[in-house]
Amino acid sequence: MARRDLIRPIFGAALGLGLAAAVLMPRLPAFAEAAPRRLPEAATRSSEAPGHHVAIFAGGCFWGVQGVFQHVRGVSGAVSGYAGGARADADYRTVSGGGTGHAEAVExxxxxxxxxxxxxxxxxxxxxxxxxxxxxxxxxxxRQYRSALFPRDAGQAQVARAYIAQLDAAKTYARPIATRIEPEASFYPAESYHQDFLALHPDHPYIAANDAPKLDALMRLFPERATPEPVLVNRPPA
Incomplete structure (x- = not known):
């Protein structure tokens, strides 16, 4: 079981109790081994037709990945969910077992x-x-917390492979990049209580220790790309 599951509810009905209990617990330490940094631009650039496009990213807990992309200019939606497995297994309790093939992902x-x-x-x-x-x-x-890209077409796959190769060739990290490229995977949205979690619960111990620093890094390293207001899945009524 992942450590975050010791401080967060598995089911939406338990959300209130989970948050109430969490405030009594110490913050968990962040385990990231590579500090955020402003990486070089991609040498291979995307060539995309006008209109809205979709990309799927997996980078551990979907709370933080969603929270980052919700604050990126040009992004009109970021939805937490599951990719890499079958529709029948696309629920949090099953995916958390680690044997479904799914990764927690963000569309x-x-x-x-x-x-x-x-x-x-x-x-x-x-x-x-x-x-x-x-x-x-x-x-x-x-395996459900693996780093993976799920390209929607050959163009995305080519650009993704080229950028990973570029970073590895430049020895950007002390170790090779482990991010997998997994084409032709379907995406299934996660339960509603997982959506907008960083935006709605910034003081949650897991968020404060592991995900808020990612959002801070976005604002600090890419101010020209960041927007202070998140694009929410569950938008409040006007």
Whole structure:
């Protein structure tokens, strides 16, 4: 079981009790081994038709990855969910067992006229995860927390492979990048209580220790790409 599951509820009905209990517990330490940094631009740039596009990223707990992309200019949606397995297994309790093939992932909808796929990759690798960790991220361990990209077409796959090769060739990290490229995977949205978690619960001990620093790094390292207001899945009524 991942350490975050010791301080967060598994089911939506337990959310209130989980948050109430969490305030009495000490913050868990962050386990990231590669500090956030502003990585170089991709040498291979995306060529995308006008209109909205979708990209899927997995980098450990989807709370933090979603929280980062919700604050990126040009992103109109970021949804936490599961990718890499079957529809029948796409629920939190089953995925948490680690044997479904799913990774916790985030589906990002973006406008390439504002931010291209290769620029999203740059932000992802710079601030959203430590891409050298294998089948874990921070305090969470298991294949469901692997680092992975799920390209939606051949163009995304080519750009993703080229950027990973570029970073490895430059010896950006002390260890090789472990991020997997897994094409032709379906995405299934996660339960509603997982959506907008960073935005709604910034003081949750897991968020404060592991995910808020990622958002801080986005604002600090990419101020030209960041927006203070998140794009929420569950938008409040007007």
């Amino acid at each position: 990002v909808t973006y406008d390439p006229a504002v931010i291209r796929y290769d620029e999203l990759l740059r932000i992802f690798f710079s601030v959203a995860l430590d891409p050298t960790q294998v089948d874990r991220q921070g305090p969470d361990q298991g």
